[in-house]
Amino acid sequence: MCFEKDHPYKSLQTSIKHNNQEHIYFDVSQLNPQLFSQLPYCLRILLESTVRHSNNISIENKHVQQILNWQQNVMPSSELPFLPGQVIMHDFSGLPAIIDLAAMRDAAVRLGVDPNVIQPKIATTLLLDYYNIEADVARKIVRKTTDTNNTTNLECGYELCPFHQEKTICADAIERNQQLEFERNVEKLQIMKLCPFHQEKTICADAIERNQQLEFERNVEKLQIMKWSAAAFERLSIVPPGISVCQQINLEYLSKLIILEKDNDKHITFVYPDTVIGTDTHTTLCNGFGVLSYNMGTIEAEAAMFGQPIHIRLASVVIGCRLVGQPHFMSTSTDLISALMKYLRVIGLDHKYIEFFGLSLNYLTIADRSSIAHLCVEQGALLAYFPLDDLCLKHFSRTGRDPSFIDKMRHYLVAAKLFSDDVQHQNIVYTNVYEFDLCTVIPNCSGPKRAQDKVSLCSMKSDFQECLTAPLGFKGYNLPTDQLDRSVPISPDEILKHGSVTLAAITSSTNGISHATSLLTTGLLAKNALDHGLQIPSFTQTYLSPGSGVVTTYLRESGTLKSLEKLGFHITGYGCKECIQNEEMNGLKPDIKQIVNENNLITTGMISGTRQTQQRHSLIKANYITSPPLVLAYALAGNVLIDLEQETIGFDNEKFSIRNIWPSRQIIEEIEDEIIIKKIFNQINEKIQIGNPQWNSLKIPSVNTYPQYPWAEYSTYITRPPFFDTITKQNPISKTICIDNARVLLYLGDDVSTDHISPAGSISRTCPAAKYLTQKGQTKK
Numbered sequence: 001m002c003f004e005k006d007h008p009y010k011s012l013q014t015s016i017k018h019n020n021q022e023h024i025y026f027d028v029s030q031l032n033p034q035l036f037s038q039l040p041y042c043l044r045i046l047l048e049s050t051v052r053h054s055n056n057i058s059i060e061n062k063h064v065q066q067i068l069n070w071q072q073n074v075m076p077s078s079e080l081p082f083l084p085g086q087v088i089m090h091d092f093s094g095l096p097a098i099i100d101l102a103a104m105r106d107a108a109v110r111l112g113v114d115p116n117v118i119q120p121k122i123a124t125t126l127l128l129d130y131y132n133i134e135a136d137v138a139r140k141i142v143r144k145t146t147d148t149n150n151t152t153n154l155e156c157g158y159e160l161c162p163f164h165q166e167k168t169i170c171a172d173a174i175e176r177n178q179q180l181e182f183e184r185n186v187e188k189l190q191i192m193k194l195c196p197f198h199q200e201k202t203i204c205a206d207a208i209e210r211n212q213q214l215e216f217e218r219n220v221e222k223l224q225i226m227k228w229s230a231a232a233f234e235r236l237s238i239v240p241p242g243i244s245v246c247q248q249i250n251l252e253y254l255s256k257l258i259i260l261e262k263d264n265d266k267h268i269t270f271v272y273p274d275t276v277i278g279t280d281t282h283t284t285l286c287n288g289f290g291v292l293s294y295n296m297g298t299i300e301a302e303a304a305m306f307g308q309p310i311h312i313r314l315a316s317v318v319i320g321c322r323l324v325g326q327p328h329f330m331s332t333s334t335d336l337i338s339a340l341m342k343y344l345r346v347i348g349l350d351h352k353y354i355e356f357f358g359l360s361l362n363y364l365t366i367a368d369r370s371s372i373a374h375l376c377v378e379q380g381a382l383l384a385y386f387p388l389d390d391l392c393l394k395h396f397s398r399t400g401r402d403p404s405f406i407d408k409m410r411h412y413l414v415a416a417k418l419f420s421d422d423v424q425h426q427n428i429v430y431t432n433v434y435e436f437d438l439c440t441v442i443p444n445c446s447g448p449k450r451a452q453d454k455v456s457l458c459s460m461k462s463d464f465q466e467c468l469t470a471p472l473g474f475k476g477y478n479l480p481t482d483q484l485d486r487s488v489p490i491s492p493d494e495i496l497k498h499g500s501v502t503l504a505a506i507t508s509s510t511n512g513i514s515h516a517t518s519l520l521t522t523g524l525l526a527k528n529a530l531d532h533g534l535q536i537p538s539f540t541q542t543y544l545s546p547g548s549g550v551v552t553t554y555l556r557e558s559g560t561l562k563s564l565e566k567l568g569f570h571i572t573g574y575g576c577k578e579c580i581q582n583e584e585m586n587g588l589k590p591d592i593k594q595i596v597n598e599n600n601l602i603t604t605g606m607i608s609g610t611r612q613t614q615q616r617h618s619l620i621k622a623n624y625i626t627s628p629p630l631v632l633a634y635a636l637a638g639n640v641l642i643d644l645e646q647e648t649i650g651f652d653n654e655k656f657s658i659r660n661i662w663p664s665r666q667i668i669e670e671i672e673d674e675i676i677i678k679k680i681f682n683q684i685n686e687k688i689q690i691g692n693p694q695w696n697s698l699k700i701p702s703v704n705t706y707p708q709y710p711w712a713e714y715s716t717y718i719t720r721p722p723f724f725d726t727i728t729k730q731n732p733i734s735k736t737i738c739i740d741n742a743r744v745l746l747y748l749g750d751d752v753s754t755d756h757i758s759p760a761g762s763i764s765r766t767c768p769a770a771k772y773l774t775q776k777g778q779t780k781k
């Protein structure tokens with residue numbers, strides 16, 4: 001579209017030179033300099049895209065004016081045609097699109113057209129998850145087999161005919177299924193090991209590899225058409241299974257920030273901002289690092305792939321959120337995000353755009369911004385956007401991008417007035433501007449009985465003292481005053497008393513990478529504590545359950561995992577339910593149990609999970625949810641009857657303020673960017689270059705010999721759709737679409753999402769789909 005001679009906005013095309021290279025871009029500020037200077041950055045990105053794709057047919061001048069004059073819109077939101085820079089899909093949502101592309105090639109051949117003309121017009125990436133792994137080999141049980149050394153029947157090879165995917169992959173499939181069913185029902189646990197991938201309890205060291213092999217065999221039909229499509233379609237790329245680290249890392253890796261599009265005939269290169277639509281709800285994470293992104297369905301994604309505009313909603317209200325102030329030195333990413341989201345919920349985000357700015361943006365990492373952008377959309381916002389700034393470019397320069405490309409990026413963004421700076425923001429007009437002071441974010445703990453009862457860090461000591469004598473209820477323990485000073489010496493340096501921390505559990509959280517940053521803070525705090533000679537009291541039971549492999553990478557690459565282990569925090573598993581849901585696994589130390597019980601001590605449990613803490617253990621009567629580093633801080637202090645901001649911790653001969661050993665944000669960000677982020681992206685690069693052995697060995701039909709996909713005649717999974725069967729040269733698709741007597745497919749109530757009806761769901765034995773599969777000879781696995 002950029003290269004059309006009669007482009008309606010050709011007069012806006014401007015050249016820019018960088019390192020002796022000339023590029024062309026659309027200087028949309030020339031449309032109306034005054035109105036453009038008042039536009040929020042998110043609307044500037046939309047305006048550039050609309051101008052660049054204008055064709056006076058599907059995208060017209062009225063749409064350009066619609067953005068320029070957005071404040072005059074009467075309705076809460078209006079539709080706007082939009083074409084993204086790239087499309088990102090995941091396997092469940094991407095599979096139907098791939099099947100449709102293959103079916104289009106069949107239709108092209110039937111009409112006498114070269115099938116190779118069927119190509120996506122927009123760069124499309126399909127991310128394959130690791131086969132949606134089911135733990136057949138180890139379902140958190142240890143299986144008792146007749147011969148533990150003989151696993152031939154479970155690991156036999158297989159051969160796949162590239163033209164008859166419906167044939168049985170293994171000759172002994174029935175025996176293997178029977179063996180698996182037997183093993184699923186074994187109840188006794190005998191040998192406990194950690195799965196090297198999920199760190200969950202398994203019975204054998206190669207459990208994950210065997211699970212992956214089984215899942216590969218189950219999904220080989222799907223994987224085969226995926227791999228064929230990567231070879232058949234030029235602008236379609238597949239990220240093989242096993243490459244994924246997490247949603248945010250994937251999106252950062254795929255995002256280009258700016259796109260260079262070449263016209264080899266004219267020797268011209270256009271440059272424009274990257275924009276994304278994705279079929280996964282996490283796509284909106286991209287808005288946290290300056291890449292405008294929307295979540296769409298598969299049908300919209302397919303339309304965009306072929307250069308057809310999709311329709312987004314342009315809000316008539318764009319909120320500006322100015323961030324000011326400096327956060328408390330002990331506040332974590334989780335604290336900041338939670339406080340900001342609570343503030344925004346009060347404002348109300350429904351059907352609105354929101355854009356963040358202010359000098360204090362620098363206190364939010366890219367991970368923080370991405371989490372906020374995603375959570376705002378979940379709270380009803382149409383878009384939440386963080387403009388591209390120095391922090392974004394600094395971050396992406398550490399993800400393996402070419403430094404010269406980063407310089408080129410900045411040069412273009414500044415010239416196009418798409419780069420955030422204080423001068424630009426002085427003229428921007430928002431519907432409303434709200435100010436959020438990061439100084440108001442005070443670290444807190446939730447408890448001691450209910451998660452909704454929050455206590456600020458500075459009030460923890462006084463609040464717990466009040467709880468001890470308060471009437472029995474949501475917070476009170478009704479302890480007689482003559483029992484307040486009760487204590488039991490454990491060692492010359494340790495005394496067990498009311499408020500003593502007898503459980504410190506650093507567990508999983510739902511905050512993704514932000515949680516990883518909190519764990520990094522915890523690890524650095526552990527390192528500093530050891531350097532100052534601090535230790536965890538012997539009466540404190542400790543647990544570490546990171547939640548994901550990304551967190552472990554953070555701890556391992558920063559060298560802080562060993563520090564946590566020296567303080568007693570050893571990885572017990574991934575996921576909080578394995579380490580703290582029952583008394584056997586999260587109980588007090590045996591000798592401590594008796595002391596607590598006999599002396600009626602109100603001891604405390606400090607937990608960084610997100611679940612309700614009441615009665616997690618019958619003898620731990622006070623439980624608090626807080627951030628991971630605060631769990632460690634209170635464990636080091638040994639008691640919650642302390643003001644961590646004012647008082648010191650340690651032994652009498654040498655005490656330290658927690659401020660002295662708390663890692664600064666600057667150090668955390670430097671380690672995260674310089675060591676961890678770079679390491680993660682290097683690992684992704686290596687994985688993509690090396691590939692997955694199973695994926696690499698997967699046989700597919702030659703695209704040169706078979707430009708059409710060879711459908712399996714008896715498949716109940718991958719079949720050619722009939723949508724294009726009625727299309728002829730005399731009767732094109734535009735004339736065949738006639739909808740009469742349409743009926744409702746689904747009549748749903750509130751809060752029913754596509755997740756409830758997605759192909760990822762289970763198939764009930766009594767539903768029509770199950771009956772169809774049974775008729776085809778399929779049996780329930």
